[in-house]
Amino acid sequence: MSHVKQRLHFSLFFGIILTYLGLGGYCMKHVKTEVLVPGMVVATDVIANGKQLVFPKGYKLTERAIARLEGYGIRDIRIEDPVDLNIEVEEIPEDEVADSMPTAASMDSLLSALSSLDFLQEERTAEEAPAATPDDGSDSSASAAKESPKISVTQQEEPSHFEKLKASKEFQSFKQSFSKNVDSLRANLNEIVEKNTPINVDHMIGDTMMIISNQGSTFGVFDMLHNMRDFDDLTFAHSMNVAMICNVFARWLRFSEEDVKTATACGMMHDIGKLKIDDAIIKKPGKLTAEEFRAIQSHPVEGYRILQPQNIDMHIKLSALEHHEKCDGSGYPMKLTGDKIDSFAKIVAIADIYDAMTANRVYREGMCPFRVIETFEEEGFHKYEVAYIMKFLENVVNTYIDNRVMLNDGRIGTVRWINKQRLSKPMLEMTDGTFLELGKERGLRIDKIL
Numbered sequence: 001m002s003h004v005k006q007r008l009h010f011s012l013f014f015g016i017i018l019t020y021l022g023l024g025g026y027c028m029k030h031v032k033t034e035v036l037v038p039g040m041v042v043a044t045d046v047i048a049n050g051k052q053l054v055f056p057k058g059y060k061l062t063e064r065a066i067a068r069l070e071g072y073g074i075r076d077i078r079i080e081d082p083v084d085l086n087i088e089v090e091e092i093p094e095d096e097v098a099d100s101m102p103t104a105a106s107m108d109s110l111l112s113a114l115s116s117l118d119f120l121q122e123e124r125t126a127e128e129a130p131a132a133t134p135d136d137g138s139d140s141s142a143s144a145a146k147e148s149p150k151i152s153v154t155q156q157e158e159p160s161h162f163e164k165l166k167a168s169k170e171f172q173s174f175k176q177s178f179s180k181n182v183d184s185l186r187a188n189l190n191e192i193v194e195k196n197t198p199i200n201v202d203h204m205i206g207d208t209m210m211i212i213s214n215q216g217s218t219f220g221v222f223d224m225l226h227n228m229r230d231f232d233d234l235t236f237a238h239s240m241n242v243a244m245i246c247n248v249f250a251r252w253l254r255f256s257e258e259d260v261k262t263a264t265a266c267g268m269m270h271d272i273g274k275l276k277i278d279d280a281i282i283k284k285p286g287k288l289t290a291e292e293f294r295a296i297q298s299h300p301v302e303g304y305r306i307l308q309p310q311n312i313d314m315h316i317k318l319s320a321l322e323h324h325e326k327c328d329g330s331g332y333p334m335k336l337t338g339d340k341i342d343s344f345a346k347i348v349a350i351a352d353i354y355d356a357m358t359a360n361r362v363y364r365e366g367m368c369p370f371r372v373i374e375t376f377e378e379e380g381f382h383k384y385e386v387a388y389i390m391k392f393l394e395n396v397v398n399t400y401i402d403n404r405v406m407l408n409d410g411r412i413g414t415v416r417w418i419n420k421q422r423l424s425k426p427m428l429e430m431t432d433g434t435f436l437e438l439g440k441e442r443g444l445r446i447d448k449i450l
């Protein structure tokens with residue numbers, strides 16, 4: 001062990017001991033999770049369920065990390081004095097925070113938690129940086145795999161993240177709003193097609209924007225959508241899914257608020273041309289005849305014809321026309337190559353295929369998102385805009401951190417760390433507490449998110 005690493009071990013060890021003894025509390029504040037902002041630095045180890053290390057002391061919060069805290073139900077944490085960070089926050093009085101502190105953490109479990117920090121120290125040693133970043137990089141995962149941590153996680157006894165989510169009031173209300181939105185989208189799109197009614201984009205996307213902003217984080221939207229896979233509707237529910245995915249995707253790409261709205265509208269109206277195709281062909285589960293196939297493939301042009309006279313953003317019209325084009329020229333209807341395809345249509349294309357592959361249909365079960373990601377990794381990079389697809393896949397995988405998954409050999413584990421070189425093959429913590437680096441296991445893959 002290097003001197004630097006030894007020093008870090010000592011400082012982390014004493015930091016934890018001081019914190020445990022309640023002596024390390026100076027220059028820190030208790031802050032409610034809901035008011036945390038990216039950039040704040042965690043002042044003490046954040047431990048869930050009395051034994052599971054979520055973030056170590058010194059971890060710099062990101063939007064994703066804050067969403068993880070919410071996922072764990074952690075209501076507040078100690079952060080380094082925000083005065084130093086020039087961020088004003090409301091401090092929680094000490095007597096109000098006692099409940100949320102890791103009171104169940106024994107000295108043993110804290111020392112065990114310490115042993116799992118080795119991989120973080122590898123990173124700190126390399127960068128000599130104060131803030132650890134366990135969410136980033138696959139290199140760190142290799143060293144974590146070598147040593148099995150002693151943190152025991154009772155993964156099988158606890159309800160999974162999705163089981164908890166599906167039972168929540170928030171999910172029920174999301175589902176209700178989603179269904180209502182699909183109904184009004186159906187009415188809106190039919191009116192546009194049948195009566196050429198002028199489109200008011202703000203009005204059309206208003207409720208959807210509201211539902212999304214109610215979720216609090218982009219990961220929250222994805223969580224909800226993942227559990228809304230039972231709408232067997234190839235046009236309206238699909239369009240609503242794609243609209244929401246486009247919205248979240250545009251935020252991940254750091255688009256302006258105006259462009260986020262445009263991306264949402266592009267997703268919502270991309271398949272409007274399908275309303276001109278015989279429903280029996282759209283819903284036909286078996287193999288299509290050549291003629292039926294041609295009819296289906298005419299929907300982008302039909303969509304453009306419908307939207308062309310409307311006074312709306314050109315990206316919305318082009319997304320309807322070009323969302324089946326592929327960067328390598330293998331798409332339709334015009335076989336355009338990357339530089340010719342509208343940038344919003346490229347975003348819709350990714351959201352569209354992701355939703356189509358993960359959705360349940362009467363004739364097949366939806367693919368596991370990790371299988372979809374693997375497919376993108378194998379063939380996606382020349383078909384889709386590389387910068388877009390990378391950003392999309394990285395964020396999709398991140399939404400599944402801490403989710404329980406089943407492997408194709410039936411074993412169960414929890415997604416812990418992302419492998420940036422193989423996004424479909426993250427590092428898992430298995431039910432016996434050992435770590436499994438999927439990227440190094442030939443033939444093993446995630447079959448199901450539980």
Ligand SMILES: [Fe+2]
Binds near residue numbers: 271323324352
């Ligand atoms: Fe389409």
